[in-house]
Amino acid sequence: MYAILDIESTGGKYNEEGITEIAIYKFDGHEVVDQFISLVNPERKIQSFVVGLTGINNEMLHHAPKFYEVAKRIIEITEGCIIVAHNAKFDYRMLRLEFDRLGYNFERKTLCTVKLSKKLLPGFESYSLGKLVKKLGIPITDRHRANGDALATVKLFKLLLEKDTDKEIISSNLKLNSISSVDQKLIRLIEDLPNAVGVYYFSDNQGEIIYVGKSNDIKKRANQHFTSDAPKSKEIQEHVTSIDFEKTGNELLALLKENQSIKKLKPKFNSALKKDLFSHGLYAFTDHNGYINLCVTKLNPKESYITSFTNFQQGKAFMERALETYALCQKLTGLHKTKGACFNYTIKQCDGACIGEETPEIYNKRVKQLIDFYDYQNKNMIIQDRGRHPGEKSVVLIENGELAGAGYTELNFQVEKISILKNVINPMENDRDTQHIIQSYLRKTHKTMKIINYK
Structure with missing residues (x-):
């Protein structure tokens, strides 16, 4: 659990400042599962340059609550949370300073999105919040006000979690919050899992990820792991102490993230991806009469294939559907081996390419x-589908x-401008497995999927 926050202060001498505004989002x-936003009367003068920067002046804070009046709420909303802030050193120091004045020792773990951004988003000219979110296409309103900056930090942190393919953020959190009870742990572990499509990560008591999986129903799949008597499932049940998950919104992202995570993290209970998981391919060749023929046969790494x-059997079923969709010939797709006309020609469902009645030029247009x-x-395209919300x-x-x-967007211009899109997405390795996954997904009917071609 994270408490993502931003604090505005009076400015002034080090450790003599006061908080003027605070916004906290529990994430x-x-x-976001809870939030707290408030102006704060710092009981001291605000520096003039700060007034110019934030727009907050002493008159605005005259009737605002003093820090001791909001302290209890701050303790409650950050309890059990890791504090996340852009330049967390400053925000955390300000909180500790105000609590010290009340005689209370305020201690929390912290994560700094400046440091995380420099690691996960290298090469940017500036890591100030304003310039960083602009580069990423993240909207920000009320810049230099606590609520506007905190909301932008929430969106930035969500993106950083996506970029964190090594799962260092998750692992550090799990080490702090691992479950030690053995008897009821499996029941408790699945209680908060969603009935949603995504990727899940099983970790041991050292925070090491030991198994990665994907499912259209994360909670249901985790329950299957915990009720199975299979030897591997029994081992997982023994070692797992924490579960984290990523909702992906659709199966394609889940498949790609699972493939990437397994190869990068090499969890000990994941078998290596089978090289022959996709064993057959769809190939095309032109016969001596000029007709493009299609055939399903075993994959040959040295030859290019269509999908x-x-x-x-899966390839044959695909060809039978394509036969109807594109009005193709059974003979020229390898579904009916004959020297003469195919069966569909006899029932007037083929235009006669099999016996030369339909010209190669007309028939080949549909094959193409x-x-x-x-x-x-060689195509440039964007596959757009449902998001997580x-x-x-x-x-x-x-x-x-x-x-x-791959990644997520909320605004159309993030997709329309490829330069912004490249900053938002999480780079992924292109290999034979990802190619198979994408091609297989494109063959299925998805009402929410949209293909956007670009130059």
Whole structure:
């Protein structure tokens, strides 16, 4: 649990300042669950340059509560939380300073989004909150006011969690909050899991991630792990003490994140990804009559293919659907081996490419439509789908036929401007497995999915 906050102060000599405004958002790693926002009467003069910067003056704070009046609420909302702030050293010092004046020892763990940004978003000219969120396309209102800056920090921290592919933020949190009870731990571990699509991470009592999985229903899948008598499940039940999860909004992001996490983290209870998970591919060739033929056969790493399948049966089923969708010929798709007309021609569902009645030029146009849709080789495109909550969209960026990365956007211009989109997304390795995952997903019908081509 995190307490993401921002504090405005009077300015002045070091350790003689006072808090003028505070905003705290309690964040569970996925959504805001509580908040506290208030002006504070610092009982001291505000420096003139601070008034110019924030717009907060002494007259505004005359009837605001003094710090001792809001101290109890601050303690309650930050209890059990890691404090997150942009330049956390300053905000945490200000809190401790005010509590010291009340004779109370205020102690919390802290995370600084400046330091996290420098590590997870290298190469930026400036890491000030205003310039950083502008580069990332994150909206910010009321700059230099506690609520506006705190809300921007919430959005920034969510993005940093996405960028944290090594899960260092999660692991550090889990080490602080691991469950030590053995008897009831499995029941308690799944209590707060969502019935949502995403990726889940099982960790041991050292904060080490020992298993990564994906599911369309995280809670249901975790329960299956904990009720199974399979040897691997039994081992996981013995070692797991904490579970973290990432909602992804859709299955494609879950599959890509699972693939990336397993390869990067190498959890000890994850088997290596099978090299033959996708064993067959769809290939095209032009026959001596000039017709483009399609066939499903075993994958050959040396030859380019249109799309891939887990087995021959899946490929055959795909071709049977494509036959109807694109009005193709059974003979020229390998579904009906014959020297003459295919069966569909006899029932008037084929225009006769199999016997030369339909010209190659006309028939090949429809075949090329299929190839263009499913083969993204050398293409630049964005696969847009549902996000983790209403108003958010997921994006998968393909550049020159290769996966560049994936992430989430809330504003249209973040998608329309590729330079901003590249800052928002989390880079991902392009390999054969990711290519299979994307191609397989594109073959399915998704009402919410949208393909955006760009130059």
